[in-house]
Amino acid sequence: MSDPKVTIIDGKTVAQTIRSEIAAEVSRLSQTYGKVPGLAVVIVGQRKDSQSYVNMKRKACAEVGIKSLDFDLPENVSESDLIFKVHELNANPDVHGILVQLPLPKHINEEKILTEISLEKDVDGFHPLNIGKLAMKGRDPLFVPCTPKGCIELLTRHGITIKGKNAVVVGRSNIVGLPVSLLLLKEDATVTIVHSRTKEPESIIRNADIIIAAAGQPAMIKGSWIKPGAAVIDVGTNAVDDPSKKSGYRLVGDVDFQEACKTAGCITPVPGGAGPMTVAMLLKNTLDGAKRVIEC
Ligand SMILES: NC(=O)C1=CN([C@@H]2O[C@H](COP(=O)(O)OP(=O)(O)OC[C@H]3O[C@@H](n4cnc5c(N)ncnc54)[C@H](OP(=O)(O)O)[C@@H]3O)[C@@H](O)[C@H]2O)C=CC1
Numbered sequence: 263m264s265d266p267k268v269t270i271i272d273g274k275t276v277a278q279t280i281r282s283e284i285a286a287e288v289s290r291l292s293q294t295y296g297k298v299p300g301l302a303v304v305i306v307g308q309r310k311d312s313q314s315y316v317n318m319k320r321k322a323c324a325e326v327g328i329k330s331l332d333f334d335l336p337e338n339v340s341e342s343d344l345i346f347k348v349h350e351l352n353a354n355p356d357v358h359g360i361l362v363q364l365p366l367p368k369h370i371n372e373e374k375i376l377t378e379i380s381l382e383k384d385v386d387g388f389h390p391l392n393i394g395k396l397a398m399k400g401r402d403p404l405f406v407p408c409t410p411k412g413c414i415e416l417l418t419r420h421g422i423t424i425k426g427k428n429a430v431v432v433g434r435s436n437i438v439g440l441p442v443s444l445l446l447l448k449e450d451a452t453v454t455i456v457h458s459r460t461k462e463p464e465s466i467i468r469n470a471d472i473i474i475a476a477a478g479q480p481a482m483i484k485g486s487w488i489k490p491g492a493a494v495i496d497v498g499t500n501a502v503d504d505p506s507k508k509s510g511y512r513l514v515g516d517v518d519f520q521e522a523c524k525t526a527g528c529i530t531p532v533p534g535g536a537g538p539m540t541v542a543m544l545l546k547n548t549l550d551g552a553k554r555v556i557e558c
């Protein structure tokens with residue numbers, strides 16, 4: 263049993279609310295201008311997890327009225343053919359957002375591909391210039407990466423103040439840990455980043471008012487590492503074997519959820535926390551990108 267004082271942050275419900283708001287805006291655009299936002303999703307190869315994420319995005323687009331265009335390229339596609347595809351999408355006026363699903367196969371230079379995506383269509387917010395602006399004081403990127411944006415949205419929609427708080431981010435990847443740290447800093451938190459070389463992570467995490475876990479390590483953060491009352495956003499999405507499930511696995515976060523519920527003030531579950539928010543923020547970024555073009 264969890265402590266009755268803990269609030270479970272229901273990302274699925276918040277995401278659903280945001281999706282309804284987006285659907286209303288899409289319908290307004292469609293009625294006023296006869297145009298709808300378009301999202302192009304490029305996927306290279308047959309990774310099962312990538313296919314499943316892309317399916318979720320496709321379904322979410324359909325639900326809010328965003329037109330989704332899917333491009334499945336073979337695992338052995340050349341870097342130049344992938345760049346050609348990106349350029350084609352950059353030039354396509356029906357496309358307002360371009361997402362190239364990561365990770366890419368080893369023979370393709372990820373940085374090169376992400377740099378080729380038009381800044382105005384970079385709905386993942388992974389273009390180096392968008393990330394650079396996120397890192398700089400007084401600059402605003404055109405797009406903020408979806409998972410980090412979703413984490414902040416979950417905190418603010420639950421009335422959790424970020425300003426002046428000690429925030430600890432576990433992980434420093436380009437797609438989650440680093441951008442969420444930059445975003446928390448922009449929101450005036452005091453930010454510490456824990457990574458695989460950090461000595462004594464427990465004592466650092468124990469000092470956190472806000473914990474963002476994005477290490478990809480199942481249940482590595484124990485209940486005893488959490489300061490009483492802390493807000494915990496668990497981005498980790500780890501598949502662990504579970505023979506009792508039809509799929510043979512279940513998803514767990516980076517935080518030991520059962521234990522953490524005894525100490526945390528509020529916490530996101532996995533699944534149903536940060537994941538659905540990522541998809542909602544992708545739709546929001548696509549809508550915002552489309553509005554900049556359609557309403558100009
Ligand atoms: N819910 C969602 O929307 C999303 C969920 N995810 C999930 O989030 C998790 C992280 O993803 P991603 O950022 O892409 O992963 P990466 O593997 O790219 O990065 C993991 C980061 O965690 C650090 N790390 C690894 N082990 C430890 C440890 N024992 N202690 C402290 N830090 C550690 C690594 O440190 P170092 O840099 O030193 O190697 C690295 O910075 C995964 O479970 C992924 O599935 C990811 C994207 C979106």
Ligand SMILES: Nc1nc(=O)c2c([nH]1)NC[C@@H]1CN(c3ccc(C(=O)N[C@@H](CCC(=O)O)C(=O)O)cc3)C=[N+]21
Pocket residue numbers: 314315318361362363364365386408409499513532533534535536537538539540541
């Ligand atoms: N260019 C790019 N952009 C990304 O944003 C991106 C990417 N590449 N590569 C992979 C990661 C991972 N990611 C997730 C999105 C949604 C859920 C999600 O909705 N998860 C559900 C569960 C899903 C399930 O049941 O399988 C949940 O947590 O409730 C998870 C993970 C986006 N990523």
